[in-house]
Amino acid sequence: MSTVPTSSPHSPNDSTQADKSDLEGQMRDRRRIIESLRQSGQNPFANDARPTHQIYALPASRQEEVASLPLENELAADAPRYAVAGRLLQVNEMGKAKFLFIRGDRGAMLQLYLKADVVEAFALSNQLGLGDFVLAQGPLFRTRKDKRALRIESLRLLSKAVRPLPGKALQDGPKVTDEDWRYRQRYADMIVHPEVADVFRKRATIVREIRRFFDERGYVECDTRMLLSTNGGAAARPFRTHHNALDLDLSLRIATELDLKRLVVGGLDRVYEIGRIFRNEGLSRFHNPEFTTIEFYEAYATYENLMDLTEELLERACVAVNGTTTIDYQEHQGVRLQRPFRRATMRQLVKEARPDAPIADGACTDAEYAALPGYARSVLGDKAPSGYGHALVALFEEFVEKSLVQPTFVCEFPTEVSPLSRRNDRDPRFVDRFELFVIGKELANAFSELNDPDDQRARFEQQVSQKASGDQEAMDYDEDFCRALEYGMPPTAGEGIGIDRLVMLLTNSASIRDVIPFPQLRPETTSPAENESK
RNA sequence: GGGUUUGUAGCUCAGUCGGUAGAGCAGCGGCCUUUUAAGCCGUUGGUCGUGGGUUCGAGUCCCACCAAACCCA
Numbered sequence: 001m002s003t004v005p006t007s008s009p010h011s012p013n014d015s016t017q018a019d020k021s022d023l024e025g026q027m028r029d030r031r032r033i034i035e036s037l038r039q040s041g042q043n044p045f046a047n048d049a050r051p052t053h054q055i056y057a058l059p060a061s062r063q064e065e066v067a068s069l070p071l072e073n074e075l076a077a078d079a080p081r082y083a084v085a086g087r088l089l090q091v092n093e094m095g096k097a098k099f100l101f102i103r104g105d106r107g108a109m110l111q112l113y114l115k116a117d118v119v120e121a122f123a124l125s126n127q128l129g130l131g132d133f134v135l136a137q138g139p140l141f142r143t144r145k146d147k148r149a150l151r152i153e154s155l156r157l158l159s160k161a162v163r164p165l166p167g168k169a170l171q172d173g174p175k176v177t178d179e180d181w182r183y184r185q186r187y188a189d190m191i192v193h194p195e196v197a198d199v200f201r202k203r204a205t206i207v208r209e210i211r212r213f214f215d216e217r218g219y220v221e222c223d224t225r226m227l228l229s230t231n232g233g234a235a236a237r238p239f240r241t242h243h244n245a246l247d248l249d250l251s252l253r254i255a256t257e258l259d260l261k262r263l264v265v266g267g268l269d270r271v272y273e274i275g276r277i278f279r280n281e282g283l284s285r286f287h288n289p290e291f292t293t294i295e296f297y298e299a300y301a302t303y304e305n306l307m308d309l310t311e312e313l314l315e316r317a318c319v320a321v322n323g324t325t326t327i328d329y330q331e332h333q334g335v336r337l338q339r340p341f342r343r344a345t346m347r348q349l350v351k352e353a354r355p356d357a358p359i360a361d362g363a364c365t366d367a368e369y370a371a372l373p374g375y376a377r378s379v380l381g382d383k384a385p386s387g388y389g390h391a392l393v394a395l396f397e398e399f400v401e402k403s404l405v406q407p408t409f410v411c412e413f414p415t416e417v418s419p420l421s422r423r424n425d426r427d428p429r430f431v432d433r434f435e436l437f438v439i440g441k442e443l444a445n446a447f448s449e450l451n452d453p454d455d456q457r458a459r460f461e462q463q464v465s466q467k468a469s470g471d472q473e474a475m476d477y478d479e480d481f482c483r484a485l486e487y488g489m490p491p492t493a494g495e496g497i498g499i500d501r502l503v504m505l506l507t508n509s510a511s512i513r514d515v516i517p518f519p520q521l522r523p524e525t526t527s528p529a530e531n532e533s534k
Numbered sequence: 535g536g537g538u539u540u541g542u543a544g545c546u547c548a549g550u551c552g553g554u555a556g557a558g559c560a561g562c563g564g565c566c567u568u569u570u571a572a573g574c575c576g577u578u579g580g581u582c583g584u585g586g587g588u589u590c591g592a593g594u595c596c597c598a599c600c601a602a603a604c605c606c607a
Binding site: 021022023024025026027029071072089090092093094095096097098099101109111113115116117129130143144145147149163164165166167168169170171172173174175176177178179180181192285383522 | 545546559560566567569573
């Protein structure tokens with residue numbers, strides 16, 4: 001901590017020479033006040049005063065109710081008293097009286113009216129700075145401008161803010177525009193931008209609604225392993241770590257899939273997990289290395305049943321935060337999260353976007369199977385993959401994905417890209433799988449589960465050979481999972497939904513960073529010297 | 535990894551053709567006993583992202599680097 005100043009708290013001019021910056025000067029002044037309060041026997045970080053009321057629960061919280069409050073000169077001697085606490089955000093001073101604006105939980109605001117004849121409180125108010133926490137006690141009245149105010153009869157400082165706020169919290173317009181700063185100092189960002197917390201509240205509502213949805217249907221919530229010695233369930237590179245006592249290399253899970261299916265084998269016919277997963281890949285508006293998914297599995301269901309379930313779930317989550325199923329997302333107006341969503345096969349969608357593609361109208365023909373990779377190479381160039389399945393997906397990603405603004409179930413994925421899905425009974429080159437796309441982004445991934453242990457072994461072997469030929473996102477061979485399947489897994493369908501992207505959609509957030517309190521950033525550089533050394 | 539844009543006071547931003555760094559808010563000192571996210575007077579605060587270069591002279595022009603945002607891969 002810095003040195004304790006010995007000079008009077010009201011003579012800031014004597015320190016200007018030592019000030020390295022305006023900010024340091026302001027912080028020094030605030031520390032002086034702390035010292036001065038301590039010397040006069042007051043605790044600048046008191047914890048012996050509790051509010052009797054939350055600001056959001058006070059009477060006349062709505063403007064049309066303010067008329068029920070008395071004017072100040074009409075206040076009865078026995079008018080009810082309220083002790084409320086909050087952060088000081090604004091002071092309007094007018095000589096021997098002042099208005100103080102404080103904010104409590106849920107962003108609720110209250111203005112306090114303080115007159116000079118409340119001597120002790122008035123003296124304290126001159127020691128307050130924006131950002132401080134205070135507790136005020138007194139009756140409520142209606143001002144001449146028909147606003148609710150609490151007349152201060154006593155005032156306490158609860159916690160002194162040493163660091164000043166970065167902007168004027170209550171002003172209109174931009175306060176801080178440096179996005180990097182906003183994410184790094186989210187705590188301060190939230191003070192001046194209360195709408196940030198609104199998104200987090202909505203996120204909590206969405207998660208609560210999802211949990212309720214599955215609980216109502218008899219699903220069991222489980223927390224499975226995050227630390228694994230073989231990793232699978234998705235195409236992604238994991239984070240590596242090490243367990244010292246076991247001297248064991250482990251990785252952080254990239255999906256919850258395999259453990260949840262083990263639980264289905266064990267008899268949990270309906271099971272789900274809402275949890276954090278970790279993928280060692282780049283950052284973008286839609287990617288954070290740690291993010292939250294829900295995966296759920298239901299025995300005796302098919303991926304088609306899950307489409308119905310998903311429609312109902314999304315409708316409900318949307319209504320819970322927006323009160324309607326039709327929403328706007330950024331530049332996309334009128335996104336309708338209302339049953340039924342469109343259902344189409346990936347082949348059908350590619351054919352629509354590229355009518356010249358050699359894709360058959362009905363089921364996939366041998367001619368199509370043979371011709372598509374060549375077609376992909378002719379339109380995508382050398383980056384086009386050689387096999388049918390990867391080529392189809394590449395065409396889908398290039399020509400279709402972005403156009404799927406309204407919710408669309410994309411069905412029948414190629415087997416090569418779906419190592420955990422059950423093969424289609426009519427055509428084993430495809431699997432019983434869908435992904436749900438909204439606003440051009442994948443929101444959910446679901447399939448009827450592969451429960452044939454020998455087929456699963458073959459798929460893992462394929463993954464291993466893909467890994468050997470350089471695919472760092474291929475899965476590990478999970479022998480224990482195959483052993484589990486050998487005990488028999490009922491016919492099951494399962495699905496994963498990206499919670500962060502869902503929250504983005506339902507709160508009209510442009511970046512995943514806006515729905516995650518502390519998104520991943522580069523380490524903060526603390527000094528120019530460090531920059532030079534790089 | 536590539537492209538575009540940005541970086542000036544605690545915050546939001548100006549800064550013209552290269553010629554002594556500005557405003558509003560916050561802070562500080564005054565005035566004001568019902569303000570509206572006040573009003574009025576005064577005032578502190580700057581290594582112009584960092585480092586080099588061109589120039590008599592660089593916030594401004596050039597180069598490199600750092601950081602961020604967006605787009606692309």
